[in-house]
Amino acid sequence: MTSTAGSAGPTGATTPPPSERRGPGRLRRFTRAERWVHRSTAWLMMTCVVTAAFLYVPQLAELVGRRYLVVTVHEWSGILIPVPFLAGLVSRAFRRDLERLNRFIPEDREWLRAVRKRWAWPGARPAGKFNAGQKLYAAWIAGAVLVMVATGLLMWFTGLAPIVWRTSATFIHDWLALAIGIVLFGHIGMAFNDPQARRGMRTGEVERDWAEREHSLWKDGDPPEE
Numbered sequence: 001m002t003s004t005a006g007s008a009g010p011t012g013a014t015t016p017p018p019s020e021r022r023g024p025g026r027l028r029r030f031t032r033a034e035r036w037v038h039r040s041t042a043w044l045m046m047t048c049v050v051t052a053a054f055l056y057v058p059q060l061a062e063l064v065g066r067r068y069l070v071v072t073v074h075e076w077s078g079i080l081i082p083v084p085f086l087a088g089l090v091s092r093a094f095r096r097d098l099e100r101l102n103r104f105i106p107e108d109r110e111w112l113r114a115v116r117k118r119w120a121w122p123g124a125r126p127a128g129k130f131n132a133g134q135k136l137y138a139a140w141i142a143g144a145v146l147v148m149v150a151t152g153l154l155m156w157f158t159g160l161a162p163i164v165w166r167t168s169a170t171f172i173h174d175w176l177a178l179a180i181g182i183v184l185f186g187h188i189g190m191a192f193n194d195p196q197a198r199r200g201m202r203t204g205e206v207e208r209d210w211a212e213r214e215h216s217l218w219k220d221g222d223p224p225e226e
Contacts (some may be wrong), residue, residue, distance in 0.1 A: 029200040033091035047077040090131035108132035
């Protein structure tokens, strides 16, 4: 703790580092822990999707000389997907956002109706910190990951179940992987169409006017990082 001549008191202890300063007109949307969970999960998911493509698409499989290595990377990246989520439970902010994602409110039905009818005027799509589409995506991808891990384990450890189970697991795993790939790239495409949403996940902050326009029920932002 330091002070300078003529100052009213210590200054060093009260000035936050540049990485934690909030610019004017901005709201904190995600903490560092939440961004780490999202980034780590995204890399593991993309690794799974890319390695799956090289394993199942003949034209891509021909480009791979070490198939066993690709299989190993695919298996371990799939097994590790739940790890960032479990580690993120240590963060209070992450647990609070999970509660928000798991709670549907009456305005979510209004948001879905507006999307279905393509209403886009101001106020037509009310949303809290997460809109109904984001809540549905989170629920779907969480369930899909659990099914993929379970079926993947049956395929990896062949002695765990009878052959009919393993055959069914392979069928479900392959087709669900295709669905996940489509949904995941759709999610990425929507993110590219919303620079503020990307900024919120990249830096943790968003512009206040964007928050009031897209998430009108969430205006005060989150508290400083814990």
